[in-house]
Amino acid sequence: MAEKVNQTQNFLKGIIKENPVFVMLLGMCPTLGVTSSAFNGLGMGIATMFVLLMSNIVVSLVKSQIPSKVRIPAFIIIIASFVTIVEMVLEAFIPFLYEQLGIFIPLIVVNCLILGRAEAFASKNNILASILDALGMGLGFVVALTILGATREILGSGSIFEFKFVSEDANTFILFILPPGAFIALAYLTVLFNKISIKTT
């Protein structure tokens, strides 16, 4: 029973208590870079989640075979391979999303969230726990990126998931689509998120 509660905790922590974006502030490059619309955020989040899941699985499987001095390069090779696979598959089968995300896909390699989870969690835990950890963290990342993307899209282009609710030439806060808007939106969302999550726990 205790084991089960533990695993649920393990899964949930990534979404709220240790949310990779709003609490741990990991993986800021894609977070700030691609979230100019809710759809981009969602697509990037799912791509990252997939890489995170696969790398956590592989790292937790091979952890005992890797000498600790070369563990970082080994993890990076594993992560880079999966990112390249994701990139090729996206270009071949979902060219629309590939065009939208563009240069940010190769940048998943340097997302410290993935290396962080491989190093801090998957290399010390068994495969089931690693999968749950990856799913939780990945979901937290997806949710965070979608919320941030949606906020910026609503304020910046007056639409949500490409669905426009203001007229074509209405004045919107273009600042929020631009890079500085990403920092501003992220800061306020982080404050809001932490305020709510501290109150509820």
Add this chain to the structure above:
Amino acid sequence: MSKKKDTFINMVLSLFVITIISGFSLGYVNELTVGPIEKGKIERKVNALKLVLPTFDNNPIEDVQLIKSSLVKDSVEVFPAYENNKFVGAAIIGSTEKGFSGLIKLIVGFSPEGMIKNIVVLEQKETPGLGTKMKDEKFLAQFREKNPSVFNLKVTKDGGEVDALTGATITSRAFGEAVQMAYDEFMKNNGLLIELKN
């Protein structure tokens, strides 16, 4: 299984095995995806040709002319369109490296007089949500039915007639430049294309 010791041979071996495995799996995935990627590119080209050219009855992909140009590294691809053996226009791939993140490739359809029929963006790496708006109807519409000999393709900031995209002036500039390049190539080779069918 206990943790492997940090001996030299262990480190070399484990890295070697990992790189071999990842190399082979990448090769395998590449093998699987290279076909669909190529097919998708050709499909996009055909669809783009249909959008930018007037009705035609030849196969522009087969009649493609590769023209050496001083403006770009590779030769320029020109797709002539004929109807009843009459030259009705051509589509030209214009490109520039001056986009916000490098290469922008677009296909421009011209009528025989050099009027822009339509423009479709083929490849770009611009900022999502900003530069990518060059694919929107609102931006593209201002180019249609315009003849670059009288319509200045520079953005209004630089003394031209193109309304730049908000927050993406560099993209708009590059876009105009690529169209201008396609137009220059079209005018240079206009005569050749008409003669080809006769």
